[in-house]
Amino acid sequence: xxxxxxxxxxxxxxxxxxxxxxxxxxxxxxxxxxxxxxxxxxxxxxxxxxxxxxxxxxxxxxxxxxxxxxxxxxxxxxxxxxxxxxxxxxxxxxxxxxxxxxxxxxxxxxxxxxxxxxxxxxxxxxxxxxxxxxxxxxxxxxxxxxxxxxxxxxxxxxxxxxxxxxxxxxxxxxxxxxxxxxxxxxxxxxxxxxxxxxxxxxxxxxxxxxxxxxxxxxxxxxxxxxxxxxxxxxxxxxxxxxxxxxxxxxxxxxxxxxxxxx
Numbered sequence: 725x726x727x728x729x730x731x732x733x734x735x736x737x738x739x740x741x742x743x744x745x746x747x748x749x750x751x752x753x754x755x756x757x758x759x760x761x762x763x764x765x766x767x768x769x770x771x772x773x774x775x776x777x778x779x780x781x782x783x784x785x786x787x788x789x790x791x792x793x794x795x796x797x798x799x800x801x802x803x804x805x806x807x808x809x810x811x812x813x814x815x816x817x818x819x820x821x822x823x824x825x826x827x828x829x830x831x832x833x834x835x836x837x838x839x840x841x842x843x844x845x846x847x848x849x850x851x852x853x854x855x856x857x858x859x860x861x862x863x864x865x866x867x868x869x870x871x872x873x874x875x876x877x878x879x880x881x882x883x884x885x886x887x888x889x890x891x892x893x894x895x896x897x898x899x900x901x902x903x904x905x906x907x908x909x910x911x912x913x914x915x916x917x918x919x920x921x922x923x924x925x926x927x928x929x930x931x932x933x934x935x936x937x938x939x940x941x942x943x944x945x946x947x948x949x950x951x952x953x954x955x956x957x958x959x960x961x962x963x964x965x966x967x968x969x970x971x972x973x974x975x976x977x978x979x980x981x982x983x984x985x986x
Contacts, residue, residue, distance in 0.1 A: 754856030757847050764844065772838030776892040778878025779839050787874045788841045791816060794870035795846050795863070798839035800880040808835040809859060811873060818871045821864050834873065837880055891939065891955070915949070932965065 909926025932949030948964030
């Protein structure tokens with residue numbers, strides 16, 4: 725929230741001037757940009773706050789200028805585009821937006837990746853003080869008239885859920901796809917034949933034998949023998965034995981009999 729952001733930037737020097745512009749009421753993706761317009765002085769980069777990706781912003785900016793674009797969208801290729809808004813993309817130019825197409829009717833498998841470079845004239849198109857979606861209300865009006873896309877490779881994570889938030893953190897912890905060692909904090913006991921990867925363990929954790937821990941953050945918990953955990957944040961919990969979980973069990977007690985106590 726606003727208070728947390730203010731507190732963070734009071735304590736953190738990022739080498740840039742930070743201006744936080746509050747919204748009295750939610751204004752949508754477009755309305756939020758218009759709300760900041762008086763602070764913008766030219767070509768502007770815009771990022772969806774819950775997206776973590778490997779986009780090369782410098783490369784994207786050079787591409788934007790090379791096309792003399794009014795707007796440039798980062799594009800990400802997906803296997804199944806039916807859950808997303810997709811774009812028709814020809815020679816760099818975006819010619820059509822298609823919202824959640826039926827299978828077999830997709831114009832492409834490229835989706836909007838939530839990173840934009842925009843010229844002021846696009847932001848000026850957004851009505852002041854109104855709730856506006858730039859994706860649905862503004863971009864379709866300028867297709868074929870200076871709106872371009874740039875596909876990129878690497879990784880793209882919509883970190884809007886606890887599971888994807890954890891995934892994003894681990895992705896950033898292992899640059900270039902290199903594996904990282906688990907981080908073990910104080911007061912941790914690990915029994916024999918335990919496999920731990922891409923996880924933060926501790927403080928105050930016991931892990932029983934023959935367990936597997938992947939992509940987890942665990943504290944103040946006992947993991948009983950034979951337990952397999954694949955992603956999640958676990959605290960104040962007893963988990964197992966001999967069970968497999970692949971979702972967040974935060975603040976849940978799981979007894980040896982398999983009963984959950986909230």
